[in-house]
Amino acid sequence: MKTTQILIAGFGGQGILFAGKFLAYKGLQEELQVSWLPSYGPEMRGGTANCNVILSDTPVGSPIVTSPDVLIAMNLPSLQKYIDTVVPGGQVYVDSALIDVKVERTDVEVFYIPATQMAKDNDIATLANMIIVGHLLQNHPELDFDGAAETVEHLVPPKKAALIELNMKALNLGKEYKN
Amino acid sequence: MAQRVLMKGNEAIAEAAIRAGCRHYFGYPITPQTEIAAYMAKKMPKIGGVFLQAESEIASINMVYGAAAAGMRVMTSSSSPGISLKSEGLSYIAGSDVPALVVNVQRGGPGLGGIQPSQSDYFQATKGGGHGDYRMIVLAPASVQEMASLTIKGFELADKYLMTSMILADGTIGQMMEPITFEDTEVKTYEKPWALTGTNGQRKHNVVNSLYLKPDELEQKNIARYERYKVVEENEAMWEEYMMEDAEYCVVAFGIASRVAKNAVVAARKEGIKVGLIRPITLWPFPKKALAKAAEQVKGFVCVELNMGQMIEDVRLYTQCKKPVSLCSRCGGMIPSPEEVLESIRKAQKGEF
Structure with a gap:
């Protein structure tokens, strides 16, 4: 039995929920059991957003992620709030363009990716989320990177078809980034 | 498919x-x-x-x-x-x-x-x-x-x-x-x-009234x-039973609480505690038969819900208070963690309700 609990957290507007949706659809594509739970409360209205995604080869019990195997932190408050909840041996993805502290825990694997800066430099300013997701896919062979284009096509509405290519650009930047 | x-x-x-x-x-x-x-x-x-x-x-x-x-x-x-x-x-x-x-x-x-x-x-x-x-x-x-x-x-x-x-x-x-x-x-x-x-002049008119x-x-x-x-x-009563065959303790929970409870039941089984779950799918009619049967089988119940304890009254009613029932609950928008439910199951095993 393998279950991966993912927590993605940051500001509203950073594409937190979209990144989660991408991972959930990717899981669906790989015929895994999945759940996706957004924050919809006062937190979201006040500016922070987070999203719980569970990918499993057995039916998902509680959809609420309390001890993530993977944390994606896209701002400092999110990193501070959730870093201690990550399971030992878990992975932490940090947008190091926005977070200038290092993770003190030594029992987790940390990936520092200056995603927001990379996105700006490549004229895809709103797609820092997908750069991090691209790097995550690289570390998770069970989420086959080759099928990513299909997942993006599924998520982007036909009216915004131009975004497909940009999302793929972001995913590839993340994939190729050397930590 | x-x-x-x-x-x-x-x-x-x-x-x-x-x-x-x-x-x-x-x-x-x-x-x-x-x-x-x-x-x-x-x-x-x-x-x-x-x-x-x-x-x-x-x-x-x-x-x-x-x-x-x-x-x-x-x-x-x-x-x-x-x-x-x-x-x-x-x-x-x-x-x-x-x-x-x-x-x-x-x-x-x-x-x-x-x-x-x-x-x-x-x-x-x-x-x-x-x-x-x-x-x-x-x-x-x-x-x-x-x-x-x-x-x-x-x-x-x-x-x-x-x-x-x-x-x-x-x-x-x-x-x-x-x-x-x-x-x-x-x-x-x-x-x-x-x-x-509309009668179309063909039938006596209908009346809907209270x-x-x-x-x-x-x-x-x-x-x-x-x-x-x-x-x-x-x-029409509907319910799901999970790991109840040999259960000595029974968790009762519905909706989202039952999902959290299921995680806790799996974790408790790993600790060797024989616990199962009854999940009412219809809350009215309440699955009386399932609860009555469980009351003959188990040593006690743990009711998990997101309120101050409401369904627990029906659990007591339909088990005729034959076995003790404890409450594991959060409210106001809080959700108990699987660990909190697991702790309630451990307490039940120790006879603490």
Whole structure:
């Protein structure tokens, strides 16, 4: 039995929920059991957003992620709030363009990716989320990177078809980034 | 097999309702169920249906009453404070013996409360929020798939027994996405010879009404209604049993609480504690038989719910207090962690209830 609990957290507007949706659809594509739970409360209205995604080869019990195997932190408050909840041996993805502290825990694997800066430099300013997701896919062979284009096509509405290519650009930047 | 798609629980309710033949939706927006109305607003005009955002909850439930009296498959949806406002209409619908589907995606209360998930409308749903002797069939989905299947079931049962079916969900299941398949199952429909469809000069006119000024007549109406309720109680209770075969302890939980509880049951089994789960799928009728049977088998119960302890009263009632029952609960929009539930199971094993 393998279950991966993912927590993605940051500001509203950073594409937190979209990144989660991408991972959930990717899981669906790989015929895994999945759940996706957004924050919809006062937190979201006040500016922070987070999203719980569970990918499993057995039916998902509680959809609420309390001890993530993977944390994606896209701002400092999110990193501070959730870093201690990550399971030992878990992975932490940090947008190091926005977070200038290092993770003190030594029992987790940390990936520092200056995603927001990379996105700006490549004229895809709103797609820092997908750069991090691209790097995550690289570390998770069970989420086959080759099928990513299909997942993006599924998520982007036909009216915004131009975004497909940009999302793929972001995913590839993340994939190729050397930590 | 039909394709698996990802859908929010709220959207699954709306899509299932349309597939069940519902062409009339009346509502008023409130978090965390607004996606139902949004989905209906988008879809209904394309299929010749009616989507109407009323001026208030009270107006929308009375529109439901009217459409139900005309024999239509009709629904409304809201969240806790909105359901309180609709409760007068729910009583009138019950008193008129017309079928309707009402969705409550619960949030924390009382009062305006909060917008986070809750199960604190259990009493209101199962014991009656409106006035008078009446019952509603109360269905408690625990997954996005069940949001859909129980919506279809709810319409069928409402038409069959001429009463309201309520989907009692919560903010988590409403907002979360899970894979779902829509099988091409046949949806049952029922003749409605009592409906107000116009006589065309061909038949005696029908009357839909809840006013009976002669006490003996009103008494007979209520007695006849309760005869029908008795049939529902005998035939329509639904529940899921999980790891109950050899269980010495039994967790009882519905909806989102049952998902958390399942994680805790799995964890407790790993510690060697023989524990199982009974998940009521219908809260009314309550799965009395399952609880009565479990009361003969286990040493004690742990009731997990997102309120101050409401279903626990029914658990005690239908186990006739034969075994101790402890409560593991959070409220106000908080959800117990699997660890908290596990701790309650460990305590039960030590005889602490």
